[in-house]
Amino acid sequence: MRKIKFISLTLLILFLFSLGISQTPLIKPVSIKWTDLKDVLITTVATGDVAYYDGANWINLAVGSNGEILTLAAGVPSWAGAGGALPASTTQYATLVADNSGGWVEETGFLINSGNVTTGGWTGTI
Numbered sequence: 390m391r392k393i394k395f396i397s398l399t400l401l402i403l404f405l406f407s408l409g410i411s412q413t414p415l416i417k418p419v420s421i422k423w424t425d426l427k428d429v430l431i432t433t434v435a436t437g438d439v440a441y442y443d444g445a446n447w448i449n450l451a452v453g454s455n456g457e458i459l460t461l462a463a464g465v466p467s468w469a470g471a472g473g474a475l476p477a478s479t480t481q482y483a484t485l486v487a488d489n490s491g492g493w494v495e496e497t498g499f500l501i502n503s504g505n506v507t508t509g510g511w512t513g514t515i
Contacts, residue, residue, distance in 0.1 A: 433449075434449065435451065435452060436452065437451075437452030437453070438450065438451055438452055439452075439459065439466060441465075441466050443465070450466055450467070450468075453468030454468070456470065456471055457469060457470060457471065458470075458471045
């Protein structure tokens with residue numbers, strides 16, 4: 390069996406008619422235009438906008454500002470500052486190598502709290 394590549398829907402339909410197939414195939418082009426989404430009531434869109442479904446309606450979330458990241462707040466997408474600081478109290482499961490009174494120790498679990506590191510019974514400042 391030979392494979393035939395069609396460059397248009399019109400050529401495909403003509404080919405099918407030439408084989409005696411008179412029914413229109415169930416093939417249609419896919420469109421990514423906002424206007425093709427009939428149930429979406431978004432009147433204006435801009436570059437960077439995000440559409441999401443809130444359970445009842447499609448919502449347009451306008452583009453965020455430079456430096457913001459897309460995040461979830463109670464399950465709803467929103468833009469927020471990227472930050473960069475750790476929360477006030479965060480348990481880390483990594484390896485920390487530090488000077489402990491003249492010797493080096495290796496810890497695998499430690500706590501960072503308001504700039505202080507606590508591990509193995511000692512506390513240091515970041």
